[in-house]
Amino acid sequence: MDRKELLTKFYVNKDYELLKQTLPSSKNPDELDILARIYIEEKEYAKASQIYNDLGMLYEFGRCRLLCGDLDSTKKIWGSIKDDTPAVLWGRSLLEFINLYVIKVPTFFQIRAFLEVDMDALLKANLITYCENIANGAHLFAQNNPESYKFIGRVFVNNKYFELAELFLKKAKDVCYVDPEVHFLLAKCSLHKNDLNSAIKSLKTSMEKGYGYYPAKKLLKEITN
Numbered sequence: 001m002d003r004k005e006l007l008t009k010f011y012v013n014k015d016y017e018l019l020k021q022t023l024p025s026s027k028n029p030d031e032l033d034i035l036a037r038i039y040i041e042e043k044e045y046a047k048a049s050q051i052y053n054d055l056g057m058l059y060e061f062g063r064c065r066l067l068c069g070d071l072d073s074t075k076k077i078w079g080s081i082k083d084d085t086p087a088v089l090w091g092r093s094l095l096e097f098i099n100l101y102v103i104k105v106p107t108f109f110q111i112r113a114f115l116e117v118d119m120d121a122l123l124k125a126n127l128i129t130y131c132e133n134i135a136n137g138a139h140l141f142a143q144n145n146p147e148s149y150k151f152i153g154r155v156f157v158n159n160k161y162f163e164l165a166e167l168f169l170k171k172a173k174d175v176c177y178v179d180p181e182v183h184f185l186l187a188k189c190s191l192h193k194n195d196l197n198s199a200i201k202s203l204k205t206s207m208e209k210g211y212g213y214y215p216a217k218k219l220l221k222e223i224t225n
Helices: 004-010 016-022 029-041 044-057 060-065 071-079 087-100 107-125 126-138 137-144 150-158 164-176 179-192 196-209 213-222
Strands: none
Touching: 004 016, 004 029, 016 137, 016 164, 029 044, 029 060, 029 087, 044 060, 060 071, 060 087, 060 107, 071 087, 087 126, 107 126, 107 137, 107 150, 126 164, 137 150, 137 164, 150 164, 150 179, 179 196, 179 213
8 A cells, every 4th residue: 555545544544453454464664664553552562573673673673672671672772773863862861761870861852752752652551660760850851851840740641640740740830830731731630639629720820821722721611611
């Protein structure tokens, strides 16, 4: 199938079963990459890692081994990559955070591009301890990117770890009070605690700071009607 059809079936239609029947015999790297992504979505990390290994996509191979909980293999794979791309540099640093021995803090753009995505993937892989260790280094991430507290809090909200989320979002509010999304996410934490008054207050602040920030306006309408 052509690339447009392939991407439509994966991203739009999410026709995973059909693609899993069609793509395993493919010799097309783009199609096999999509198959590996499906396996990741379905938490079949070992299957995805084998595809990436066969394709010689070492960063993705190492990431899948990480999602399998295999830190030693991940470190070996990423350490073997000669090109120091932003993703590879991020990955090596991420392992330091997981191991609680940080030598090099990622850059602003590395944090922005990868922190939230990888924490979300690790939570979905049920690697809670890894995520706790990463989150414990939030103050280090924040040295290079002050939004780090919000990124971590948002991951915890999206995965329904509201108590943890609130801890980081309160720090995010201290760093950047004018960010409307921080107040919106704190409102979700308050709603989880059935604290309607605090939620309404946070949503009104979000709308004030965000010039009518639509997600806050929409949620406020839902909880007050």
